Amino acid sequence: MKWSEMLLPTLKEVPAEAEAISHVLMIRAGLIRKLGSGVYSYLPLGLRVLKKTESIIREEMNAKGAQEVLLPAIQPVELWMKSGRFEALGEDMITFSDRHKKINVLGPTHEEVVTALIKNEVSSYRQLPLILYQIQTKFRDEARPRFGVMRSREFIMKDAYSFDRNEKGLNMSYEKMYDAYTRIFTRCGLRFLPVEADTGVMGGDVSHEFMVLAQNGEDKVVRCSQCNFAASIDKAECAEPNQKTKTKNQKSGEKDCEEVSTPGVSSVKDVAEFLKVKPEQLVKTILYVNEGNPVAVLVRADYAVNETKLARVLRSKQLALADEALIKKVTSASVGFSGPVGLKGVEIVADYSLQGMKDFVVGANKADTHIINANLERDFKVTKWADVRSIEHEDLCPRCLKGEVEICQAIEVGHVFKLGTKYTNSLEAAFLDEEGKAREIIMGCYGIGVTRIIAASIEQNYDENGIIWPKEISPFQVLLMPLNPENNNIMAAANKIYAQLGERNIEVLFDDRNIRAGMKFKDADLIGIPFQIIIGEKKLAQNIIEIKLRNNFRRYDLPLENVCAKICELMNDDRKD
Ligand SMILES: [Zn+2]
Structure with missing residues (x-):
């Protein structure tokens, strides 16, 4: 190919809108151009990288006996209603009403569609196991599209679905896909780490994410220095009860609790400085709305509540931070002064980090006021104890209880799930077993962000002059x-x-x-x-x-x-x- 005949517009300047290095370089090297928010055109050089990545994926999927299909992007909304995911995906879903006033979904993923297909085409145990996959454009109305093709509203994904007669079969399909993914990412020249992951709106019990370690990554992964524990930050449990904090906060007696004036002082840092105490002697009270009901969540103030873990604990389908009006209504004070003492009609969920704490500081549910020397049981009751904080750098490893964990930034490029019967149950996809008995098909699903592999590869392979392509996906x-x-x-x-x-x-x-x-x-x-x-x-x-x-x-x-x-x-x- 001659450069003079190719549409290959390189740029000297750094594009203003680009935040991540991969985004900058993909634009400067003439791989992509932006059309609108989170929507990009691939130019010839970018498309060559995309096609190479796709062919590596195809080879490895085919080698595992997976069969390629192509499912429609336009999907009837009824399928999503049936699976119960229309609400779960919420505003991420792009829908439109057609000329017959029927509502359609532009596929953000294809579990519903593929299950509907299998329901009609598979009826006997003789047709199982089966793994189908496709490479196709997905649509998601991201709240904040950014980093170029890393988080865009339209992107190319490889999604695969396995169908098995039983758990043993599912485990075998899962192993196959896990192995294929390891081979795909290795061949693409990525340095990656498979980690235990949260199953989120996809459902199911077991799941792993394939994470590319990169400073600009939006995700966080946790790994242990001593054992092979590795998990996403939303999945990683904290060693409980927190052994380190338990001793640190243990004091001899319980002092009398009293209100103190903290005029205009509401952030953790400011309150700690004002009261001359360490942040770990403060307890944050954060108000959430769980499916319409307020919930107060308590966590030691130097830790952060992990909303994914919290949603899992509450089995919540819809969880959000309470807005200012609700905080005022529930606590009678403005943001920054909420506390558990005297809080009425609200479930109180306490993180394990509070265990062993004595004489701590909380908000007083009163303007410009905090309570010092608050104590568990005596001053307020906890409805539920749970692990709802994010694990932190140098925390004790929850598995071996010996090593300290390290937190690394990462980019998710693949995700595999053991779904079980979540979709085959709601969409009634069954087969007849050897004895002629009807059983639900057991499913797994397996995704790869194809366009994201390209960005992730650049995040790991560049210098001040530009991109350094690994040979296998170089244009x-x-x-x-x-x-x-x-x-x-x-x-x-x-x-x-x-x-x-x-x-x-x-x-x-x-x-x-x-x-x-x-x-x-x-x-x-x-x-x-x-x-x-x-x-x-x-x-x-x-x-x-x-x-x-x-x-x-x-x-x-x-x-x-x-x-x-x-x-x-x-x-x-x-x-x-
Ligand atoms: Zn460990």
Whole structure:
């Protein structure tokens, strides 16, 4: 492919709207262009990366016996009503009313559609097990689309669904997919970590996320320094009761509780400073609304409530922070002064971090007032004890109770679930077993954010000059750079190498543009193709061609006739690394 004939607009400037490095580089390297909020066009170079990623996924899915299908993006809303997910997905769902006034959903995922298909097509145990997958565009009306293709409203996903007769079969399908995912992400050149995960609106019991470790990641993962525990922050349980805090806060007696004036002081930091106590002697009271009912959640003030864990504890389908009006109504005070003492008609959920605490500070449910020396049982009653805080850096590992955990930023690129019968039950997909008895089909589902793999790969592979593509998903394998296309000798050499590499089916981008050498070098490092072949006047006079490696800047000078063999050798070397 000749650069001069390709739509490959590189940019010097950093686009104003781009926050993440992958977003900046995808725009600067001419891979994507923004159309609207969270909606992007893929240009030829970006599409080549996308297609390579897709073909790795196809190969590994097919190798596990999964069969490719293509399900519709337009889905009748009735299916979503039946599964009960129309409400659960809420505003993330993009819907439209057609000319017959029927409401349709633009598929954010396909559990409902695939289950409806299987309900009609599978009736006997002889047709199971079965794994179907597709690579298709999904639609989600993200509250805050950002980071380019990392969190967009329209994105390409590989989603797979397994159907089995029993739990044993599900476990086997799950293993297969887990293994395929490990192979896919390894081949894509990603450094990743599979972690235990929350099942969220998807449902089911067991689930793992495949996380790419990257500083710009939106997600947090927890891992232990001593054992193999690794989980998402929303899943990780805290060692309970918190062994560290228990001793730290233990004091001899319970003092009398009293109200103190804290005028205009409401944040944890300010209250602690004002009262000359440490933040861990404060208890935060946060008001939530659980399916319409207020719930007060108590957590030691230097910790944060994890809303996913809280929703799991409350079995809540709809959980939100209370707004100012509700806080005033329930506590009779403004935000920042809520407390458990004297709170009426509200369920009080206390995090385990409160266990063992004595003589602590809470809000007084009164303007500009706190209570000091508050104590459990004596001053208020807890309705429910639970683990509802996020685990933190250097907390004790909840599994081995020996190591400390480390929290890392990460990008989720894959998620696998053991769904069980959640969808086959609500959509009535059953089969007849060997004895002719009707049974529900057992399902699993398995997703990969295809477009997200590209962004994640860049987040892990770049330098100040641009992208450094792993060989397997690079848009081209070789960038051929004649430095002065007006020089006939240079172009003759370039054409010769181009033809030779073509014969060996090596994908070459031929930078035939008549521009300054400096600009070619800059663009070459920006678009990040692994091997650069540089043909310059001085070296060519001695029959020498230069090969430069994008990842480590290693250079090789060699005679023209050896270039092709050397490229092949380097490509194989790279494979071994
Ligand atoms: Zn551990």
